[in-house]
Amino acid sequence: MRIYTVLFAVLLFLPFGASSKKQKLPKDFMFIPSSTVKVDSILVSHNAFYMLNHEVTNFEYRTFLNDLKKDGNETDFALAYPDTSAWLIQRWFMQPMANLYFWHPAYDHYPVVNISKQGVELYCEWLTKEIREIYGETINDVRLPSKYEWVSAARGGSTGAPYPWGTPNLQNAKGCALANYLTIGDQNITKTKDGLVVVSDSTFVISHTNEVFTTATVKSYTPNPYGLYNMSCNVAEMTASNSAMGGHWHSPGYDIRITSEIKFDKGNPFVGFRPVITHMKPKK
Numbered sequence: 001m002r003i004y005t006v007l008f009a010v011l012l013f014l015p016f017g018a019s020s021k022k023q024k025l026p027k028d029f030m031f032i033p034s035s036t037v038k039v040d041s042i043l044v045s046h047n048a049f050y051m052l053n054h055e056v057t058n059f060e061y062r063t064f065l066n067d068l069k070k071d072g073n074e075t076d077f078a079l080a081y082p083d084t085s086a087w088l089i090q091r092w093f094m095q096p097m098a099n100l101y102f103w104h105p106a107y108d109h110y111p112v113v114n115i116s117k118q119g120v121e122l123y124c125e126w127l128t129k130e131i132r133e134i135y136g137e138t139i140n141d142v143r144l145p146s147k148y149e150w151v152s153a154a155r156g157g158s159t160g161a162p163y164p165w166g167t168p169n170l171q172n173a174k175g176c177a178l179a180n181y182l183t184i185g186d187q188n189i190t191k192t193k194d195g196l197v198v199v200s201d202s203t204f205v206i207s208h209t210n211e212v213f214t215t216a217t218v219k220s221y222t223p224n225p226y227g228l229y230n231m232s233c234n235v236a237e238m239t240a241s242n243s244a245m246g247g248h249w250h251s252p253g254y255d256i257r258i259t260s261e262i263k264f265d266k267g268n269p270f271v272g273f274r275p276v277i278t279h280m281k282p283k284k
Contacts, residue, residue, distance in 0.1 A: 023280060024135050028053050030227045031279070037152040038159075039259060044148040048279035051145065051153050054218035054229050055111035055237065055272045056123070058102055064126050080119035082112065083267045097214065097269070109217045111235045111272035117264070120144060120238060120273050127275060140278040144240040147261070149276060154232070154246060154258040156225035162257040164224035164231040170253045179233040180216040180249050181256045214269070215249050232256040235272035238264055244271045 029050040036045045061082075068077040087098040101107050102114075124142040131139050145153070154164050162168055165178050172178060212220075216234055223229045231237075233256040236244035243263055247256030248270040254260075264271055 023050075023139075025050055025139070025277065026131065029277060032149070032153045032226055032276075035152050037148050037155070039148055039151050044146075046146070046149050046152060049145070049149060050277045050279060051149075051226075051228060052274040052276070053223065053227050055235055055274050057109050057218055058112050059108040061112040061115070061123065062102070064123050067126060068122075076122050079116065080122045082114040082119070083116075084114060086114040086266075086268050089269070094269075109219070110215050111218050111230075113215070113235055113269045113272050114267040115273070116267050117238065117242070119267075124275055131277075138281050140281045142275045142277055144238055144273065145276040147239045147241050147243060147245060150237065150239050150245050151258055153226060153228060153276075154224065156228070156231075158225070162259075164228070164258060165222060166225070177221075179221055179230070179256060180212045181233040181247065182250050182252050212249070232258060232260075236260075236262055236264075236270055238271060238273040 030053045032049050032051050034046060034048045036043055038044075065077060065080060068080065082102050084098045084102055087094040087101065101110070102112070121144075124144065128139070128142040131142065155161070156164055156166070158166050163170075163178070170178055170181070216230070218234070219229045220234065221230060224231055231246055233247045233251060234249055236246055236248040236251075238244050242265065243261050245261055246258060247260045250270060251260070262271075
């Protein structure tokens with residue numbers, strides 16, 4: 001039996017409360033308890049589910065594409081392949097990213113971007129089969145989260161904090177950035193005669209360990225209380241409702257709040273994804 005090298009290398013049981021049955025899944029899927037979440041003044045309840053603790057990486061997505069190619073599934077391969085030309089943003093020198101980001105081993109552990117929702121759905125179907133080969137048919141389908149599930153997971157059990165780390169601050173006590181986002185100084189902000197805010201000559205935040213000019217590796221910074229990395233910024237994350245949540249590497253600090261939402265209609269360098277699985281498949 002072929003083992004999916006990244007997710008399935010070590011098999012563990014996830015810990016739950018005494019009232020919850022254990023379910024066997026790859027160790028990187030974290031348990032998110034059932035909850036009621038308020039978003040945009042709307043209260044929505046959700047069942048317990050599991051969420052991958054990191055954004056899907058280039059390496060993980062290439063593994064999926066290689067399987068499609070090996071199986072001769074050229075149609076799905078073409079649908080799922082990233083649009084690497086989307087890196088070529090006007091006035092930005094991004095040709096090296098277009099050439100290297102998806103395929104070079106140096107970017108193996110960076111989030112996959114420039115993918116379509118169709119590609120993500122095909123990935124979820126493929127990963128469902130991979131997981132069931134190991135854990136059996138009792139596992140629910142792998143899928144994208146709803147917006148409400150995503151917000152609930154990002155909050156990590158907190159109800160009021162705007163960011164996954166539980167405070168309203170973007171830096172820790174030592175002045176180190178808590179996420180990968182765009183910093184904007186007062187000198188970069190002006191207003192037109194009509195009162196419109198104009199931002200220019202912005203610079204990227206520099207983390208306490210290395211310079212980050214676009215994406216960072218998927219397990220950068222400190223995870224939230226549920227064990228989820230980068231739920232704010234790095235890349236905004238697709239939901240089932242054609243939106244992406246949490247801001248991205250080119251978002252200023254205000255726009256990496258948990259509830260920050262942008263429309264998603266096609267692959268771009270700012271949006272990635274992480275899948276979820278509903279807890280416990282209903283008995284027939």
